[in-house]
Amino acid sequence: MSAAAGEGMADGARAMIDLRSDTVTRPTDAMRAAMAAAPVGDDCYGDDPTVLELERRTAAILGKEAAVYVPTGTMSNQIALRAHTEPGDTVLIGPGAHVWFGEAGAPSPISGVVVRPLEGERGMFGAATLRAALNVDMGPVRARMQSPVRLVCAENTHNGAGGAVWPLDLLREMLAAAREAGLATHLDGARLWNATAATGIPEAEFAEGFDTVNVCFSKALGAPLGSALAGPHDFIERARRFKQLYGGGFRQAGIVAAGALHALENHRARLPEDHARANTLASGLAAIPGLEVDPGAVETNIVRFRTTAVPAPEFATRCRERGVLLNAYNRADLRVVPHLHTTDEEVERALDIFREAAARH
Ligand SMILES: Cc1ncc(COP(=O)(O)O)c(C=O)c1O
Incomplete structure (x- = not known):
């Protein structure tokens, strides 16, 4: 976990893995100190x-x-x-x-x-x-x-x-x-x-x-x-x-x-970390039956993918019930965005949850 990722988590429950957007971040402790001063x-x-x-x-x-x-x-x-x-x-x-x-x-x-x-x-x-x-x-x-x-x-x-x-x-x-x-x-x-x-x-x-x-x-x-x-x-x-x-x-x-x-x-210098996690997410998603993504198209921090088995809103609901938030846009298109607080461990956990959510049941 990066130093920045570990800070600023005191407020609000962070039990959910929130991959909806790179806008869901909280100010880090160092950022709050700069703001206070x-x-x-x-x-x-x-x-x-x-x-x-x-x-x-x-x-x-x-x-x-x-x-x-x-x-x-x-x-x-x-x-x-x-x-x-x-x-x-x-x-x-x-x-x-x-x-x-x-x-x-x-x-x-x-x-x-x-x-x-x-x-x-x-x-x-x-x-x-x-x-x-x-x-x-x-x-x-x-x-x-x-x-x-x-x-x-x-x-x-x-x-x-x-x-x-x-x-x-x-x-x-x-x-x-x-x-x-x-x-x-x-x-x-x-x-x-x-x-x-x-x-x-x-x-x-x-x-x-x-x-x-x-x-x-x-x-x-x-x-x-x-x-x-x-x-x-x-x-x-x-x-x-x-x-x-x-x-x-x-x-x-x-x-x-x-x-x-x-x-x-x-925080500009750490952005490659987000890009690397986006790549890991894309490769992991590509290996899950019922999901489609082109990992080669992921250049930065946003991963758009499609579900062919479970409708996207249902997929998002299943993920939320299991602890991951992500965006569904229509019946097929979804998005995940790793950010300042996303850790490697969260990426792995999210991929396990995506695998479960994509399975027909
Ligand atoms: C490409 C792009 N431009 C503009 C905006 C608008 O920014 P804001 O949400 O601060 O109004 C967004 C928001 O997500 C965006 O993705």
Whole structure:
């Protein structure tokens, strides 16, 4: 068990093995100590020193001019959409993107935009797909009838595609095509940390070429809450207005920003542990009759798999009764995500339980 995994378990029963998400973590003792000691101010007045430090550090890691700390990834992404677009604009996005299907339909009521998902494999799309989507020139009169494409969004790693990492060359070609077409670009990098941990490519390289980037401290890194939107200085100043407008000014936010800073500095290096456990889970699941998974497709910390024998909700119920929590999405698709507190022993126990739950009885 890692030191971080062993800490912070005093509150709440941890008898269940919770593999639903990398968001279910609790602050470690060291993180709580950092939070307790944090100097704070008032986020709405822009003078909370810990928030300002977190924003500076995040911008530096991402190679951007500035960043704004916000309560959630959803708020970060939706501020980006609002600040990049006007009502009636079109936003192009990859298949299964969180911004499109996982944020309560926010792009429509909040920004009044049309979100058009592109086709692609594992949540990704290339320059050719983007160019084809833009190739609808019907002349100036008909153009007035169209919703202008303003923004392209990518997600890296891709949650819906089981934590898939966009290869840098594919990403760069796509970004060049977006630039050529004069489009703004936004990266939902909620788990960009995992892309870096899996490839050794710094976060700033993945972020390069994107106008704005969302990152989350509450996923994978184990902070209690918070995300940041990074980008050019003027854009982030505009984003601060929308943060306030959406009720995101959170006063003594330095308390939680300290947890995020602690996570940023101390928990990125341990992410390969989660990836290794995800691989062990995938190989174990692949050996269980009635379950299907492609272990080769597991690049980071998310393992998506299918059940062919027992319906997924029933499988999840059986697992819960035996001590494991996991997510079922429909009749066949499930997900497990090892995280900061997951141990090797828990992985082995979970696999035994999956074996029992998959057996017909
Ligand atoms: C890829 C991705 N983007 C954005 C979000 C939204 O983050 P939050 O839950 O903090 O609103 C999530 C949440 O799981 C996510 O997986």
